[in-house]
Amino acid sequence: MKRLKPPASPTTAVHGMDDDPVVQGLLVTISQKRLRPGAKLGEDRLAEAFGTTRIHIRQALAHLASRHVVTQIPNRGAFIHTPTWEEAQAIFAARRIIEAAAVEAAIDRLDDRAIEALNAHAAREAADSKNDRWSSLALTADFHVLIAELSGNPVLLEIARGLILRTSLAIATFETPGSHDCSPEAHPDIADLIIARDKVGALAALSHHLGEMEARIRPAGAVADPNDIGAILKDVGIKPMRRRQSHV
Ligand SMILES: [Zn+2]
Missing domain, CATH: 1.10.10.10 (Winged helix-like DNA-binding domain superfamily/Winged helix DNA-binding domain)
Structure with a gap:
């Protein structure tokens, strides 16, 4: 070496x-x-x-x-570093502010080069979805770094990079079984709304995406009991079906 x-x-x-x-x-x-x-x-x-x-x-x-x-x-x-639960929540709260500012700035200064970068990233994520889990985790985090880069503000980019990295530690510490950092399906939507210069839509999509990410972590000890099948199904978003009316 x-x-x-x-x-x-x-x-x-x-x-x-x-x-x-x-x-x-x-x-x-x-x-x-x-x-x-x-x-x-x-x-x-x-x-x-x-x-x-x-x-x-x-x-x-x-x-x-x-x-x-x-x-x-x-x-x-x-x-x-092992973040505390309070730190994990503070990291998400800070990301909401920083990334919303990044999205607004990215829309304000959107040019052909930025559109090209967003489209190229979406194509890489789509191609990577077939690859192994490790590389797609790193790549999905990159989407958030890209938006911060497109803000054109190097200080904001530095803060965003630090927060994104600390999110990885927060999720690794408090993730519920089967969780992921990002649901990559959300990224093309956010990218399209930025390209369409739709600030309200892009901010709403970002907020929803960060909310979903944050919902995947739980304070230590709050993870469902492995024998409580009802709580586990609820955790993964499976709702009880409405009881069918009996016809007999
Ligand atoms: Zn994401």
């Missing part, structure tokens, strides 16, 4: 760490839920796996800690 070049100096490290290969590598594994909340991040093993120095790994972990993705515990080491 090619050895990674550690960041040149502490000064350049602060600004360039988002693009650092160790940071990027860990973010990808988290967004794809391969590394779960609470997983230990041993410096030696990471240095070996990434083919770099422990100092470089330590800088990457410190950066991820500043982004609320890693928790560093003195004398115990670094772990993938």
